[in-house]
Amino acid sequence: MKERQHLASNERESIQTVALFPAFASKMLAFRMKIDVLTIFPEFFTEVFNFGIIRRARLAEIVEINIYDIRSFTTDKHQKTDDKPFGGGDGMVMKAEPIFRAIEQIVGTWKRENYPDGTRVILLSPQGKPLKQITVKEFADQAKHLILICGRYEGIDERVNDALVTDEISIGDYVLSGGEPAAIVLTDAIVRLLPNALGSETSAVNDSFTENLLDCPHYTHPREFRGMEVPEVLLSGNHALIECWRKEKALEKTRKIREDLLK
Ligand code: ADE
Numbered sequence: 001m002k003e004r005q006h007l008a009s010n011e012r013e014s015i016q017t018v019a020l021f022p023a024f025a026s027k028m029l030a031f032r033m034k035i036d037v038l039t040i041f042p043e044f045f046t047e048v049f050n051f052g053i054i055r056r057a058r059l060a061e062i063v064e065i066n067i068y069d070i071r072s073f074t075t076d077k078h079q080k081t082d083d084k085p086f087g088g089g090d091g092m093v094m095k096a097e098p099i100f101r102a103i104e105q106i107v108g109t110w111k112r113e114n115y116p117d118g119t120r121v122i123l124l125s126p127q128g129k130p131l132k133q134i135t136v137k138e139f140a141d142q143a144k145h146l147i148l149i150c151g152r153y154e155g156i157d158e159r160v161n162d163a164l165v166t167d168e169i170s171i172g173d174y175v176l177s178g179g180e181p182a183a184i185v186l187t188d189a190i191v192r193l194l195p196n197a198l199g200s201e202t203s204a205v206n207d208s209f210t211e212n213l214l215d216c217p218h219y220t221h222p223r224e225f226r227g228m229e230v231p232e233v234l235l236s237g238n239h240a241l242i243e244c245w246r247k248e249k250a251l252e253k254t255r256k257i258r259e260d261l262l263k
Pocket of ligand 1: 124125126151169170171172173174175176177178179182
């Protein structure tokens with residue numbers, strides 16, 4: 001098998017893990033979650049998982065992320081990943097075989113019913129179920145191994161969906177040129193919810209959507225900026241009052257921007 005390198009996990013970084021996170025390294029923590037991404041554009045992901053919370057979570061061995069080139073699972077001379085649609089029509093359709101071979105190699109089986117517990121094979125596509133925070137939370141709490149298939153072109157051979165996919169997810173009612181940006185969005189949303197991924201345990205609790213509300217407004221120094229003042233209540237030191245103000249502002253904003261969330 002001639003997979004290209006797994007761009008997001010390499011030896012150099014595991015050495016850095018020891019240097020940067022001695023407490024974690026000495027406990028030899030197993031990864032909390034593994035995320036494998038299948039794409040025909042592996043370079044798309046070269047730097048994107050190397051920043052902020054995702055980078056930190058990888059170095060702390062909370063998550064392992066591997067990028068696989070679908071092309072490397074082809075068996076033909078031209079390494080074809082797509083072909084003309086049966087029945088005619090515009091565009092090309094992603095072939096089933098390289099994706100089946102990839103799943104077989106990564107999971108050990110191409111039969112969904114035989115996947116190990118906690119394995120989810122997710123197809124990113126505009127036909128999928130719209131992604132919500134509650135689904136993100138479910139993945140973060142329950143899944144151990146995610147395989148994200150990035151669709152391209154006009155679509156993907158339906159047999160991938162029929163046999164391999166456990167969840168088809170859309171990140172919104174608009175069409176991207178491929179599933180890659182959606183895989184990044186989904187990975188980011190999940191990883192930040194994994195235990196110890198965020199600096200402060202309370203940060204995720206107060207996220208927008210956690211209670212079907214948007215987040216409240218935030219302010220930092222200076223107190224007055226170009227004639228605009230920080231609301232007085234935030235300077236009062238009265239935590240009960242501040243909490244009340246924040247709830248009220250969150251509600252106000254939700255009512256104005258996303259009334260549907262309140263129904
Ligand atoms: N691929 C193309 N459009 C998409 C979307 N909206 N969500 C997920 N994957 C996609």
